[in-house]
Amino acid sequence: MKKTPPDSARVAAVGHLADEAAAAAERAHAPYSHFRVGAAVLGGSGEIYRGANVENASFGLGTCAERVALASARVGGETTITDLAIACIDAAADAPLEAKMPCGACRQWLQELAPNARVHIAGETRSFSVAELLPHPFTLRRP
């Protein structure tokens, strides 16, 4: 595992994170929705991890791009995730922001594995904190 990169390296990496997400989306398995999504996670080490949605004939078993990328980063040894970019390459050019935002389940995953990440949406200038996306996350408290 590499050391945490300086801020300048992070800024440079974030600059092409949306392109990484779009490249990941090309490898989606989305024969049912025909809506390919890619995600790219920037780990604290400076490494980038890609994910794409993977659907199944048993529709409920499909998984989202964000969760694939987050799991990959975790298994890659990352304990800190600074940024995540999402690219919906089949969204219409004039699709509203809402059509490109992460789903609720992915927000809960972000809370778990990347609580301090910034979330970037390809084609949009705004980025979001996880707290903005999921203001009152479920947290497990046992009696």
Ligand code: THU
């Ligand atoms: N999808 C994602 O990959 N990420 C999201 O945050 C929202 C939805 C995928 C799931 C499914 O394969 C397709 O987009 C249509 O919902």
